[in-house]
Amino acid sequence: MAEKILIEKIKQLLAENRAEELEELVGDLHPNDFSEIADELSPEQITEIFKHIKDQEKVVDYISELSTDLQTILLNALGKEQASEILKDMYTDDAADLLGEIAPEESRELLDLLPKEEAQEIEILMGYEENTAGSVMNSEFVALQEYFTAEEAIEHIREMSPDTEMIYYVYVLDSRTRLIGVLSLRDLIVADPHKRVSEIMEEDVISVLDTEDRETVARTISDYDLLAIPVINEKGKMVGIVTVDDIIDVLEEEVTEDIHKMVGSVKVHEDKLIKTSTLKIATARLPWLLVCMGGELISGMIMEHHAGLLEMVLALSFFIPVLMDMGGNVGTQSSTITVRGLATGELRMEEFLKIVWAETKVGIFIGAITGLLIFIVTCLWQKSLIMSIIVGLSLCITVVLANTFGTLLPLVFNYLKVDPAIASSPLITTIVDILGLLVYFGLGTFLFKHF
Amino acid sequence: MAEKILIEKIKQLLAENRAEELEELVGDLHPNDFSEIADELSPEQITEIFKHIKDQEKVVDYISELSTDLQTILLNALGKEQASEILKDMYTDDAADLLGEIAPEESRELLDLLPKEEAQEIEILMGYEENTAGSVMNSEFVALQEYFTAEEAIEHIREMSPDTEMIYYVYVLDSRTRLIGVLSLRDLIVADPHKRVSEIMEEDVISVLDTEDRETVARTISDYDLLAIPVINEKGKMVGIVTVDDIIDVLEEEVTEDIHKMVGSVKVHEDKLIKTSTLKIATARLPWLLVCMGGELISGMIMEHHAGLLEMVLALSFFIPVLMDMGGNVGTQSSTITVRGLATGELRMEEFLKIVWAETKVGIFIGAITGLLIFIVTCLWQKSLIMSIIVGLSLCITVVLANTFGTLLPLVFNYLKVDPAIASSPLITTIVDILGLLVYFGLGTFLFKHF
Numbered sequence: 038m039a040e041k042i043l044i045e046k047i048k049q050l051l052a053e054n055r056a057e058e059l060e061e062l063v064g065d066l067h068p069n070d071f072s073e074i075a076d077e078l079s080p081e082q083i084t085e086i087f088k089h090i091k092d093q094e095k096v097v098d099y100i101s102e103l104s105t106d107l108q109t110i111l112l113n114a115l116g117k118e119q120a121s122e123i124l125k126d127m128y129t130d131d132a133a134d135l136l137g138e139i140a141p142e143e144s145r146e147l148l149d150l151l152p153k154e155e156a157q158e159i160e161i162l163m164g165y166e167e168n169t170a171g172s173v174m175n176s177e178f179v180a181l182q183e184y185f186t187a188e189e190a191i192e193h194i195r196e197m198s199p200d201t202e203m204i205y206y207v208y209v210l211d212s213r214t215r216l217i218g219v220l221s222l223r224d225l226i227v228a229d230p231h232k233r234v235s236e237i238m239e240e241d242v243i244s245v246l247d248t249e250d251r252e253t254v255a256r257t258i259s260d261y262d263l264l265a266i267p268v269i270n271e272k273g274k275m276v277g278i279v280t281v282d283d284i285i286d287v288l289e290e291e292v293t294e295d296i297h298k299m300v301g302s303v304k305v306h307e308d309k310l311i312k313t314s315t316l317k318i319a320t321a322r323l324p325w326l327l328v329c330m331g332g333e334l335i336s337g338m339i340m341e342h343h344a345g346l347l348e349m350v351l352a353l354s355f356f357i358p359v360l361m362d363m364g365g366n367v368g369t370q371s372s373t374i375t376v377r378g379l380a381t382g383e384l385r386m387e388e389f390l391k392i393v394w395a396e397t398k399v400g401i402f403i404g405a406i407t408g409l410l411i412f413i414v415t416c417l418w419q420k421s422l423i424m425s426i427i428v429g430l431s432l433c434i435t436v437v438l439a440n441t442f443g444t445l446l447p448l449v450f451n452y453l454k455v456d457p458a459i460a461s462s463p464l465i466t467t468i469v470d471i472l473g474l475l476v477y478f479g480l481g482t483f484l485f486k487h488f
Numbered sequence: 489m490a491e492k493i494l495i496e497k498i499k500q501l502l503a504e505n506r507a508e509e510l511e512e513l514v515g516d517l518h519p520n521d522f523s524e525i526a527d528e529l530s531p532e533q534i535t536e537i538f539k540h541i542k543d544q545e546k547v548v549d550y551i552s553e554l555s556t557d558l559q560t561i562l563l564n565a566l567g568k569e570q571a572s573e574i575l576k577d578m579y580t581d582d583a584a585d586l587l588g589e590i591a592p593e594e595s596r597e598l599l600d601l602l603p604k605e606e607a608q609e610i611e612i613l614m615g616y617e618e619n620t621a622g623s624v625m626n627s628e629f630v631a632l633q634e635y636f637t638a639e640e641a642i643e644h645i646r647e648m649s650p651d652t653e654m655i656y657y658v659y660v661l662d663s664r665t666r667l668i669g670v671l672s673l674r675d676l677i678v679a680d681p682h683k684r685v686s687e688i689m690e691e692d693v694i695s696v697l698d699t700e701d702r703e704t705v706a707r708t709i710s711d712y713d714l715l716a717i718p719v720i721n722e723k724g725k726m727v728g729i730v731t732v733d734d735i736i737d738v739l740e741e742e743v744t745e746d747i748h749k750m751v752g753s754v755k756v757h758e759d760k761l762i763k764t765s766t767l768k769i770a771t772a773r774l775p776w777l778l779v780c781m782g783g784e785l786i787s788g789m790i791m792e793h794h795a796g797l798l799e800m801v802l803a804l805s806f807f808i809p810v811l812m813d814m815g816g817n818v819g820t821q822s823s824t825i826t827v828r829g830l831a832t833g834e835l836r837m838e839e840f841l842k843i844v845w846a847e848t849k850v851g852i853f854i855g856a857i858t859g860l861l862i863f864i865v866t867c868l869w870q871k872s873l874i875m876s877i878i879v880g881l882s883l884c885i886t887v888v889l890a891n892t893f894g895t896l897l898p899l900v901f902n903y904l905k906v907d908p909a910i911a912s913s914p915l916i917t918t919i920v921d922i923l924g925l926l927v928y929f930g931l932g933t934f935l936f937k938h939f
Contacts, residue, residue, distance in 0.1 A: 067694070069711045191677055198678045205656045205673070205715070222656070222673045226642055227649045243518070259740070260520045262733035264656070264715060281732050282713035288736070289710070289832060292743050296750075296828045300821045300913075311839055311846045318846075319853040322821055329817055330858060334865065336809035344802055351795055354805045358787035358812060358921055365816060366780055366914040370751040370773055377747045381740060388762055395762045395769075402770040407781060414785065462751075462913060463817040470809055 044077050051082055056089045064090050072102040080107065084114045097126040105138045112139075112147075121150035129155075130175035130283070133162035161276075170254045171247035173287060174268045174277035179207040181234050183217065188230035194222075205264050208275060209238050216242055216267055216275040244269050247276055252291050255284045256382070295380055298458035299373055301325030325463045332467035336361075336474050343478040346485065352419050353481055356411075356428045357474070363407060364435040364473040365466035371396050371443030372465045376457050379447060386451060393444055400440025408433030423488055427481050435473035442469060495528050502533055507540045515541050523553040531558065535565045548577040556589045563590075563598075572601035575610075581626035581734070584613035612727075621705045622698035624738060625719045625728035630658040632685050634668065639681035645673075656715050659726060660689050667693055667718055667726040695720050698727055703742050706735045707833070746831055749909035750824055752776030776914045783918035787812075787925050794929040797936065803870050804932055807862075807879045808925070814858060815886040815924040816917035822847050822894030823916045827908050830898060837903060844895050851891025859884030874939055878931050886924035893920060 043062075050059045063071070063086055075083050087096050100108055100123060112120040112135070124132045124147060136144040136159060144163075148156045158176045165171030179197065181190050194204065207225070209218035218238030228237045244267045245254050258266050258281055265280045297304040303321040305313060340347065340357075347354055375392070378384035384392055412429030419425065443465050447457035494513075501510045514522070514537055526534050538547050551559055551574060563571040563586070575583045575598060587595040587610060595614075599607045609627045616622030630648065632641050645655065658676070660669035669689030679688045695718045696705050709717050709732055716731045748755040754772040756764060791798065791808075798805055826843070829835035835843055863880030870876065894916050898908035 065692075067692075067712060069713075194674075195678055222677065223645075226673065226677075227646055241516075241518075259733075259736045261518060262520075264732070281715070281736075282710075285710045285732075285736060285739070288739065293828055293832060296747065296824060299747075300824045301817065302821050302825065311835075311842045313846075315846070315849040315853050318850045319857075322818075322850070323854060323857065326814065326817055326854065326858065327861075330810060330814060330862070333810035333813045336813075337806035340806045340809070341803070347805065348799075348802055351799055351802075352792070354798065354808070355788035355791045357805070357808060358791070358925070359781060359784035361809060361812060362784045362787075362816070362914075362917060362921060363777065363781060365813070365917065366752065366777055367773075369820075369913055370753050373747060373751045374753065377744055381744060384762075391762045395764075395766070398766040399769045399773070402766050403774060403777065406770075406774065407777065410778075411781065462820055463813075466813060466817065470813060474809070 040073060044074055047074065047078070047086070048082070051085055059086065060089045060091065064092065064095060066099075068098045068102040071099045075099075075103055075107065080110045080114055083107075083111060087111075087115070093122065094126060097123055101127055101131045105135060108135050109139050117146065117150060121147055124159075125151055125155055128175045128177060129158050129162055130173065130277075133159050133172075137163050165247065168251050169247065170245050170249045170251055170268050170279060171276070173251050173254070173283050174247070174279045176277045178265075178267070178275075178278045179204045180210045180214075180275070181207050183209050183211070183233065183235035183238070185234045186230065187225050187228040187232050187234065187237060190225055190234055191230075194225075206267075206278075208242075208267055208278075209234055210275055214275060215273045216244060216269055218242060219267065242267060244275075245279070246271065251279075251287050254279050255287045255291070258284045259288070292380075295376065295458050297321075298456070299376060299461050301329070301461040301463040325461060329463040329467040332471060336470050339471070339474045339478060343482065346478065346481055350424070350481075350485065352421075352424065353427070353477075356415070357477075359411065360428075360432055360435060360473050360477055361470045363432060364439040364469040365462075367400065367403060367436050368439035368443040368465040368469040369462040371400070371440045372447055372460050373443075373462065375444045375447045376460065379451055379457050384448075386448070389448055389452075392448065393441065396444035397437065397441045400437040403440065404433040404436035407436060423484050427477070427484055431473065431477040431480055434476050435469065438472050438476075439465070439469040442472075491524060495525055498525065498529070498537070499533070502536055510537065510540045511542065515543065515546060517550075519549045519553040522550045526550075526554055526558065531561045531565055534558075534562060538562075538566070544573065545577060548574055552578055552582045556586060559586050560590050568597065568601060572598055576602055576606055579626045579628060580606075580609050580613055581624065581728075584610050584623075588614050616698065619702050620698065621696050621700045621702055621719050621730060622728070624702050624705070624734050625698070625730045627728045629716075629718070629726075629729045630655045631661045631665075631726070632658050634660050634662070634684065634686035634689070636685045637681065638676050638679040638683050638685065638688060641676055641685055642681075645676075657718075657729075659693075659718055659729075660685055661726055665726060666724045667695060667720055669693060670718065693718060695726075696730070697722065702730075702738050705730050706738045706742070709735045710739070743831075746827065746909050748772075749907065750827060750912050752780070752912040752914040776912060780914040780918040783922060787921050790922070790925045790929060794933065797929065797932055801875070801932075801936065803872075803875065804878070804928075807866070807882075808928075810862065811879075811883055811886060811924050811928055812921045814883060815890040815920040816913075818851065818854060818887050819890035819894040819916040819920040820913040822851070822891045823898055823911050824894075824913065826895045826898045827911065830902055830908050835899075837899070840899055840903075843899065844892065847895035848888065848892045851888040854891065855884040855887035858887060874935050878928070878935055882924065882928040882931055885927050886920065889923050889927075890916070890920040893923075 047062060050062065090096050100111060136147065148160065162171065162176065179194060181193065185193065194207070204222065206219055206221055208216060211217050218240050219242045220234065220238045224237050243257065243261055243263065245257060247268050247270050254266060263281065265278045267275050268277045268279060270276050294304045305317050305321040375384060408429045411432050412425045415425040415428045446460040446465065450460055451457040498513065501513065541547050551562060587598065599611065613622065613627065630645060632644065636644065645658070656673055657670055658673065659667060662668050669691050670693045671685065671689045675688050694708065694712055694714065696708060698719050698721050705717060714732065716729045718726050719728045719730060721727050745755045756768050756772040826835060859880045862883050863876045866876035866879045897911040897916065901911055902908040
């Protein structure tokens with residue numbers, strides 16, 4: 038609510054062109070708060086606001102937090118001169134992300150307006166493939182020489198006065214810029230001022246290669262409780278750092294992508310679902326739906342194949358919904374839980390058989406209980422012992438199959454280096470439906486023929 | 489693989505009682521690496537290893553990374569004296585977590601062995617309700633007075649030589665320990681040494697209440713890109729900090745819980761799935777399965793109600809699998825994506841109608857395409873125009889209903905302050921199945937009667 042009032046006030050000040058009050062109101066916000074307000078304003082209004090903020094650094098902070106779509110619109114609106122000024126002050130990773138989104142000619146023009154060294158750094162970052170450590174790192178970090186004393190090191194940092202907030206670790210490089218040690222600001226402050234950096238530093242540095250997958254980077258940072266991790270290239274030279282705040286975003290994005298995959302969709306909406314076109318969302322969801330539609334037609338054919346039995350005992354068809362639904366639900370439960378377990382590292386491939394056996398036991402337990410229950414219900418409803426046996430036994434077997442398959446499939450996919458999330462709920466449901474119907478009609482044909 | 493060799497080597501050294509080599513091998517591991525190795529060793533072996541590590545701090549680091557189950561076993565094995573020594577050196581939040589897991593009498597005994605102040609701090613933490621900021625914070629942080637100069641502040645930190653790695657922010661408190669400002673180590677180092685803390689500090693401190701939900705804390709840290717957030721009590725006094733590494737774990741756990749809920753289960757296994765009892769897992773999954781089994785029996789009854797129509801046109805039953813499955817899949821897609829969108833904040837309740845409308849459009853699109861396809865397939869397969877119309881139209885309507893319902897239900901639950909993840913895939917599937925069958929048989933009865 039407070040946000041709404043603030044937005045109204047800003048719009049009013051803009052309309053009445055009250056520059057000073059506007060700067061007072063907007064000039065001191067946290068970038069995250071500004072970005073929430075910006076969501077409700079037009080690009081023209083935001084450009085107008087930026088004109089009134091005297092502190093260029095603040096403008097850069099604000100722009101960095103906005104969505105890339107909005108960033109490109111704003112850069113265009115501000116003109117090349119100011120755009121290149123802003124790019125220069127942005128963190129290199131943010132600048133590279135932004136330039137990667139706009140047309141190559143335009144990004145070329147902007148790069149040419151930047152100081153050469155800065156432009157080169159950004160271009161290197163732009164060259165990394167998506168989802169690699171290189172694509173999420175930034176190249177601002179503090180490097181020291183090992184022969185510095187703690188005092189000299191602190192003095193060096195003070196002189197550099199790095200604008201980056203992320204200097205909680207400082208890195209020690211040798212003469213060929215290879216990473217040989219790491220220490221924290223705390224270590225420097227607490228240490229005897231005359232001690233050398235080489236004596237204070239930790240030599241076992243946990244680092245990642247620039248070509249590594251960003252999810253691996255995220256997991257390493259999280260496992261080792263780091264605030265930042267140094268990125269080295271194949272020659273062992275340090276090229277950047279990935280910071281923990283970026284990693285939280287990476288983890289969130291990866292989870293969202295996984296969850297979308299689990300239900301057989303692709304995450305397409307970069308920004309907001311309601312701003313993404315219907316066509317784009319629908320085509321992301323359709324492929325798996327169509328595959329499964331094909332699969333379910335097979336279920337229909339199985340039924341047609343047993344039309345004789347169905348005509349004889351129509352009531353058999355009444356239990357198809359419960360049979361299929363239970364199989365689908367149980368299979369979705371075990372597959373989803375397995376996929377998540379693999380993602381968090383809770384389930385490990387070395388324990389393949391143990392995992393499958395644990396889930397099979399769960400399946401037997403759930404199958405026995407639900408099978409018994411449906412047996413009783415069928416007895417009461419249809420008053421036929423044979424039918425009750427067919428329904429109860431089929432449900433039990435289907436549930437066991439569903440639970441085991443649901444666990445097995447993602448594990449097998451993972452083993453084959455296929456993304457386990459492909460074993461999505463639509464796929465599992467379809468497979469289990471077909472298996473369930475085969476069991477049901479198999480049992481039905483056998484028992485009705487013999488008893 | 490390297491891990492396996494290391495474990496074998498450790499076991500061998502233990503068996504041969506080669507203490508020095510053992511310390512050399514194990515004494516310098518990262519706690520996270522040690523915890524992975526400890527997973528493969530018996531508690532006796534771990535206790536044995538600890539006896540050989542001379543550096544007590546290292547032992548504390550190692551123990552802190554282990555699972556609570558293992559921690560309690562080890563503390564018992566080590567005896568009260570050493571156990572209290574270890575507790576004293578642990579971070580207060582870790583110590584509180586551990587003591588909260590063991591029997592009250594035992595934790596009382598251990599607390600009595602600790603220095604009084606330390607014991608009090610831990611007891612306060614143990615008093616916080618689960619999942620609150622208080623329950624995940626720790627009480628070690630660096631506090632300064634506002635009249636300190638930057639130089640004095642650095643000197644103060646050096647003297648304290650805090651063992652905490654998490655002193656990247658230092659907090660400024662007034663005489664009544666109320667939080668009045670924050671600054672980073674970097675700010676202190678970069679600042680003019682004679683400037684006062686009050687001139688350097690940021691006065692707009694983002695903080696959280698100790699009773700706040702830990703998920704809110706996690707989201708605040710992530711939104712504002714913080715490394716730690718101060719926790720204050722209702723009187724405005726600063727009582728602790730929550731650090732970003734703890735928050736990553738919180739976010740992961742919350743996501744896992746959400747994912748389990750989405751498939752109608754409860755996350756029960758604290759530690760590892762394969763170590764959790766079958767009964768525990770099965771009873772976590774059963775409730776929703778049973779509810780849905782009941783729902784699917786209603787589907788069966790709807791079919792029984794239309795037995796006449798089914799007897800007349802048995803082929804109608806062949807399409808029930810595809811109809812039900814598509815409804816379930818589409819409903820699961822939209823509900824899961826909505827639940828995730830609400831969790832990440834991408835979907836906001838103010839946009840309720842826009843979201844539902846966006847998803848309805850997607851439903852219409854998918855419904856039209858799949859409906860048309862199944863119409864063609866039915867024409868070819870069953871060679872009946874009426875049937876093809878019934879099947880195609882029913883599928884189209886079911887898909888639209890499923891997509892809209894799948895979005896609507898979590899939004900409504902969220903509005904009613906019920907966890908939106910309750911709108912799980914089993915629930916949505918069941919509701920949509922019933923709706924789909926009603927549409928199907930309604931259309932079937934109508935068309936076969938009139939044409």
